[in-house]
Every structure is written in structure tokens, then in C-alpha cells.
Amino acid sequence: MADDSAIRIDARGSFCPGPMMELIRAIKGASVGQVVVVLSNDSGSKRDIPLWSQKAGHEFLGVEEHGDYDEISVRKSH
Amino acid sequence: MRKRLLIIGAGTGGLMVANFVGRDLHGEIERGEISVTLMGEQEVYTYQPGFLYVVFDLMRPAQLIRPVRELLAPGIAFVHDRALRIDAQAHKVLRAQGDPLEYDILVIATGSNLNLQEVPGLAEGGHWFYTLDGALRLRDALRNWQGGKLVLTVGVPHKCPVAPLEFTMMFDEWARLRGVRDKTEIVYSYPLGRAHSIQSVADWAGPELEARGVRVETFFNLESVDPAKHVASSLEGTDLPYDLLVAIPPHQGDELGSTSHLTEAGNWYPTDRHALSLQGHEDIFVLGDATNLPVSKAGSVAHFEAEVLADNLVGLLTEGSPPLHHYNGRAFCFIETGLDRATFISFDYEHPPTVPGATNAVHWFKQTYNRIHWANLKAVM
Structure with a gap:
């Protein structure tokens, strides 16, 4: 998922507002087609972000697990 | 040569940093070795958490507003003006009403806007x-x-x-x-x-x-x-x-960040999550809502950041030492659960909160805090 134009957000340690809020904030500011990558150590992110992506109509690209955190990628579709 | 600390923004974060540093370095300020200047666009400070109570006729606007000058520790200069652009290379801040203000160390506490x-x-x-x-x-x-x-x-x-x-x-x-x-x-x-x-x-x-x-x-x-x-x-x-x-x-950050080419999307300043330095700038620090940190935009966060940052600024101004104290993501929020009960959450980067049962006592603690916030701003509590 190496993408030079991707927006990377380090949301590790973010309980409030939380990784998914950070993702939504970034998606709103991104260009259509751009990828947003969120680093999260919140176990709920893996479950919530695919659900939200589907509901909001953005493309969920997947999760890379790195031991104590996950790297979650979403492409802005519209 | 006199060291000049300039703080932009007279909200919770800016006032608390100014007062913590001003009280610690009172002697140095009196002797002219160090100056502390706070620049704010408004001459009054407004306690924003009180708005929630105004809505339900539980507080009056006059209870939420005080002149900035009354809240500042002795020796701190207040400049009532709007910052237009930060020139990080020249170490100065251009402003609307007067000559640019020069600094050795700059603190950005410009908050967030709707x-x-x-x-x-x-x-x-x-x-x-x-x-x-x-x-x-x-x-x-x-x-x-x-x-x-x-x-x-x-x-x-x-x-x-x-x-x-x-x-x-x-x-x-x-x-x-x-x-x-x-x-x-x-x-x-x-x-x-x-x-x-x-x-x-x-x-x-x-x-x-x-x-x-x-x-x-x-x-x-x-x-x-x-x-x-x-x-x-x-x-x-x-x-x-x-x-x-x-x-x-x-919300979005103040446009000063974008006119100064120092912020990312949303006008948030890219900030080191522990040292609170502006990334790429050892002499500029950011706190409160203005940062891009994944922490709550809340007065308590600005308060805890201000304590850490002030300790680091005192070291920097007096000994030239690098930031030794680290902000750990600490936040504290009261949660009103009705008109006479409340609970609270407390958390940091490493520890998520739990929610205790709501009590009448916590509600009155919050009511008391609403009325003694001023002592907190003055850094005497």
C-alpha cells in the first residue's frame, strides 16, 4: 500500500476523538481518489472503519497488522 | 541579552502558559532579563464551557467574561491585536495595528473556530x-x-x-x-x-x-x-x-496558520505529541485546540499541556535546555448527565477512561469549577 500521495495519520494513543474521527476528518479534506492511512492501536478501529467506509461509500483497502498497532487504509471515492 | 517569549492567543492555553512562566520567572522579568508578551485579538477572555449552561438559563453571560489584563500575572505585557503572519525565518509576527513583534521563542495558542x-x-x-x-x-x-x-x-x-x-x-x-x-x-x-x-x-x-x-x-x-x-x-x-x-x-484552526504556511489541512499545526514543538521548528511551540494532535480539543487538555510547556519554556529561557518534560496526552472531562448529576472521565495516550456512576457531588464539583476557573487561569490553583 505504498502510496506517496497517501495521507498518513498517527492516531495511536487517540481515545478521544479516536482514530475513526481522525479518519473522517482526513477523508473530508482529501481529494477524490486519495488514500488515507490511519495508524491505530484501538482494537475497535478494525471493525468500525470498514463499516463506516461501506456506509459512506468509500473504498476500504484493508488492514496491515504490525504487532501493537494496525495500519488501516481507505480510498476516498466521491 | 534579553530573551523574548511571545505567546499568540489569549484563551485558556495562552493565558495559562503566560501566567505559569510569568510567575516562575518573576525575578528575571523584573530585572529585564526575560520578557513575556501575550498577544490576543480580544480584550476579554470568555469561559466557553459556560455556554452549555447559558442555553438552559443556568448561567448568565456576565459570569463567563473577564478582561484579559485582570487575569495576567504582574510583569506580563498584553498586546491587543490580531496576528496576521508568522515569519519563522525572521523570528517576528506581523500584526494588524502596529509594528511586527520579534521573539526568541514563540508559543501558538490560537485555538479553533467554527x-x-x-x-x-x-x-x-x-x-x-x-x-x-x-x-x-x-x-x-x-x-x-x-x-x-x-x-x-x-x-x-x-x-x-x-x-x-x-x-x-x-x-x-x-x-x-x-x-x-x-x-x-x-x-x-x-x-x-x-x-x-x-x-x-x-x-x-x-x-x-x-x-x-x-x-x-x-x-x-x-x-x-x-x-x-x-x-x-x-x-x-x-x-x-x-x-x-x-x-x-x-471546527477549523485559525487562518494565521495558513497565511504563515505553517499548518496542514484544516489549519492545524503539525505538533510533536510529547514536546509540543511545531515540527521542524525548535523555537516554536503549539498547544490547545490549534495542534493537529489526536487528543480532545478541550480546556483541560490546554491546561495540562500548558503545565508541561511552561516547565520546558522556563528551562529553555533560563538555561537553554531542550524540552525535558513530556506531555502524555492527559485529558479530564466532566460529563453532566442531567441538571443535578454528573460523572467524569480521565485518560491519556496510554490509558483509556472508564466512566464512574453519575453523582450529585460531581455535578456540584463542576458547578464549583465553573466559578473558580479564573484561579486556574491565573496559575495560582
Whole structure:
């Protein structure tokens, strides 16, 4: 998922507002087609972000697990 | 040669840093070895958490406002002006009314502002309690409330992330006391798939809202408002008709950041999460809402950051030492759960919060804090 134009957000340690809020904030500011990558150590992110992506109509690209955190990628579709 | 500390922004973060440093270095300031200057666009400080109480006629605006000069420790200069551009190479800040201010160390505490323009129709069709004017307008709407459908929406990002829950629970009890709850429908919407971004708060709030008869609409990111038809629409494709729309508007950082080419999207300053330095600048620090840190935009965060930053600034100004103290993401939030009970959450980067049961005592602790906040700002508490 190496993408030079991707927006990377380090949301590790973010309980409030939380990784998914950070993702939504970034998606709103991104260009259509751009990828947003969120680093999260919140176990709920893996479950919530695919659900939200589907509901909001953005493309969920997947999760890379790195031991104590996950790297979650979403492409802005519209 | 005299070392000059300049702080932009006379809100909670800016005032507290100025006062902590000013009190610690009182002798150095008196001897002319160090100067501390606070620049603020407003001559008065406004206690924003009080807006929530203004809405329900529980506090008056005059209780929330004090002159900045009265809150400053002796020896700190106050410049009432707007900063127009930071010239980081030249170490100076250009301003609207006078000559540029030069600095050796700069602190940016410019906060965040509502971004109503991001949601078409919101300014015309919505209410909010994140400004004093907005709180007074919502107060007037509630004074005339006879029942109907209230819809609450939550923009991203926003400050004080528990305020949407507090407003909803306070409104529920207020409507019951007014005898109009049976004619009132309350819809609490939230951008995520649960009632709050913090899992433990969501686990607590979901049943609390259900017990109060509040409908929770999840995955609702407000995209537009139709003021004529009274409909709020989400980017997920859901339409919510309303009689009264109470929005937590999305926020953005002050435009000073973008005119200075120092901020990223949303005008947030890229900030080191521990040292609170502006990335790439050893002599510029950022605190409070203005940072891009994944922490709550809340007064308590600005307070805890100010304590750490002030310790580091004292070391830097007196000994030239690098930042030794680290901010750990600490935050503390009271949560009003009605008109006479409250709980609280406390957390940091490593430790998520738990939610204790609401009590009358915590509510009165919060009421007391609302009236002694000034001592906190003055860095004497």
C-alpha cells in the first residue's frame, strides 16, 4: 500500500476523538481518489472503519497488522 | 541579552502558559532579563464551557467574561491585536495595528473556530452553543419550546467531545421539568457506529440515552441542511427532519496558520505529541485546540499541556535546555448527565477512561469549577 500521495495519520494513543474521527476528518479534506492511512492501536478501529467506509461509500483497502498497532487504509471515492 | 517569549492567543492555553512562566520567572522579568508578551485579538477572555449552561438559563453571560489584563500575572505585557503572519525565518509576527513583534521563542495558542461554511444551510437552519451568540439564540429558542423534534448532529472535528452528550441529557431533563417531554422527540446522531468515539463512553452512553427515550442515529456525518424544509442530511445518505436542529459544527484552526504556511489541512499545526514543538521548528511551540494532535480539543487538555510547556519554556529561557518534560496526552472531562448529576472521565495516550456512576457531588464539583476557573487561569490553583 505504498502510496506517496497517501495521507498518513498517527492516531495511536487517540481515545478521544479516536482514530475513526481522525479518519473522517482526513477523508473530508482529501481529494477524490486519495488514500488515507490511519495508524491505530484501538482494537475497535478494525471493525468500525470498514463499516463506516461501506456506509459512506468509500473504498476500504484493508488492514496491515504490525504487532501493537494496525495500519488501516481507505480510498476516498466521491 | 534579553530573551523574548511571545505567546499568540489569549484563551485558556495562552493565558495559562503566560501566567505559569510569568510567575516562575518573576525575578528575571523584573530585572529585564526575560520578557513575556501575550498577544490576543480580544480584550476579554470568555469561559466557553459556560455556554452549555447559558442555553438552559443556568448561567448568565456576565459570569463567563473577564478582561484579559485582570487575569495576567504582574510583569506580563498584553498586546491587543490580531496576528496576521508568522515569519519563522525572521523570528517576528506581523500584526494588524502596529509594528511586527520579534521573539526568541514563540508559543501558538490560537485555538479553533467554527467552520459553518463547510455545511451548506447550517448557518441558516441550525442552532449551536459553541459561541456566546449561538448559545443566546438557542436559549431563546428553548424559552419558546412547546414540543417537537430536536435533532442533534456532531461535526468533525469539534471541541469538547462530551458536550453533545451533556446537552442531550440536560435537554431531556429540562423538557421533563417543563412538562413538555411527552411532546418532545429527541434524536442524538453521531458520526460513528456508536454513541461516542471512546468505546467505554459509548458503552455507558448508549443505555443511558435509551433509558431517557432518546433515539440514537449512528453513522451520521452532517453534509447539508435544508432550512426551508427543515431536513438535515448526512454524507451517508440519511435524511433527518427536524423542528429544532442543534449542531455541533465542524471546527477549523485559525487562518494565521495558513497565511504563515505553517499548518496542514484544516489549519492545524503539525505538533510533536510529547514536546509540543511545531515540527521542524525548535523555537516554536503549539498547544490547545490549534495542534493537529489526536487528543480532545478541550480546556483541560490546554491546561495540562500548558503545565508541561511552561516547565520546558522556563528551562529553555533560563538555561537553554531542550524540552525535558513530556506531555502524555492527559485529558479530564466532566460529563453532566442531567441538571443535578454528573460523572467524569480521565485518560491519556496510554490509558483509556472508564466512566464512574453519575453523582450529585460531581455535578456540584463542576458547578464549583465553573466559578473558580479564573484561579486556574491565573496559575495560582
